[in-house]
Amino acid sequence: MDFTEVPVSDQGKGKKKKNKKTKKQKVSEEGEARGDDIDTKDGVKMERTEPVTVFPPTFSVSEIKNKQRRHLMFMKLKQDKRKQKIMLKKKKKKEREALGDKAPPKEVPKTIENQRVYDETTVDPDDEEVKFDEETDEFAAYFNRLTNPKVLITTSDRPRGRTVRFCEQLATVIPNAHVYYRRGLALKRIIPQCIARDFTYLMVINEDRKMPNGLVLCHLPDGPTAHFKVSSVRLRKEIKRRGKDPTAHHPEVILNNFSTRLGHSIGRLFAALFPQDPHFVGRQVATFHNQRDFIFFRFHRYIFKNEKKVGIRELGPRFTLKLRSLQKGTFDSKFGEYEWVLKRHEMDSCRRKFQL
Structure with missing residues (x-):
């Protein structure tokens, strides 16, 4: 009578093997996902910069249930936005200095005051x-x-x-x-x-x-x-x-x-x-x-x-x-x-x- 050998896998036992990762490997992978600069030392990836908060595109601060954490995240987002605004302002200033007289005129922001509707009773001082x-x-x-x-x-x-x-x-x-x-x-x-x-x-x-x-x-x-x-x-x-x-x-x-x-x-x-x-x-x-x-x-x-x-x-x-x-x-x-x-x-x- 012929017998056929069937390979026995770990799944048949009802147990799954989990890939265990060290804490340092997890940190390095999170840094790679964020795009941080990393350095290798003895085969272990080390972070160079501080962790940067990255949110999904549909993230809203109002979704955070904890009031204190919601306030902290809002202040952090506000600070990041302010830094970006300052960097953009410095960049435009350098470009204007480099162009000199050929630089385009400064943009005038739209406000309620300078978009005022003309009034028929406007007074001309020389009238x-x-x-x-x-x-x-x-x-x-x-x-x-x-x-x-x-x-x-x-x-x-x-x-x-x-x-x-x-x-x-x-x-x-x-x-x-x-x-x-x-x-x-x-x-x-x-x-x-x-x-x-x-x-x-x-x-x-x-x-x-x-x-x-x-x-x-x-x-x-x-x-x-x-x-x-x-x-x-x-x-x-x-x-x-x-x-x-x-x-x-x-x-x-x-x-x-x-x-x-x-x-x-x-x-x-x-x-x-x-x-x-x-x-x-x-x-x-x-x-x-x-x-x-x-x-x-x-x-x-x-x-x-x-x-x-x-x-x-x-x-x-x-x-x-x-x-x-x-x-x-x-x-x-x-x-x-x-x-x-x-x-x-x-x-x-x-x-x-x-x-x-």
Whole structure:
């Protein structure tokens, strides 16, 4: 009887042999998969660089369940992206230096501001009609230096400490400004008293939850009256690397980007707060910068380092204004005639159209 030998494999025993790899071999294989530079020593591959995090193309940080690890991975991705951006910027700079005059012009980034929709009421400073309006409006006497501004700063009823300090610091920025407390008086009763005492402006700081949140600026005796929302208030102690307290010198006034008819009126309303004979010895500048209908106020002192360089130091306070309404005449909430009122849902339909 013939017998045939059948080879017996390990699978028949129900056991599988696993290829055991050392820890160093696994590390080297992971380094090869990442593309790291490796070095061989005694037959063992050694890493040269630190391990680099590599994610699959469809990876999302939000898929990580652990909150701490998710935060660490997000910060690492952000840091890697920043390094790549810096390297690309240096590379472009070297290319521009190598090309010299033949280098292409720098690309201008697209922003909401430079893509602004053209407004029909945009003011041309050289227009004869605009010049005539400036010579005959309520602020002509200030710009002709026939009237010196005198400002009364007051608050809402029972102001808190932060609002009081904000008013006091505003009084040091605006020359010839005086701070008085309301004591329960209505604005309609305060305005005749201000006119009798030769005040040219009434400024009311309103507050909510112990924070300044509104500003009413009333030009006396015939108006107009502007109502602003106040936000991002920073007092002097809260500003890092601030300079010394401002002096009694009259500051220079800078008005930026008030291009429409409404913006032109608001800019002149702000400019008439300050005397039109600045003291250049004091080197102080008050800036009203309009951007996307937000008016940013900054107060600086500058110093000439040399013939070409000028350094500035912020003195404070700083705050942001948003125009809510412009009213003809003095303050009258019931029967006042409004020139312009902010209607958010109608006016903010296009993000690239601005009113100021």
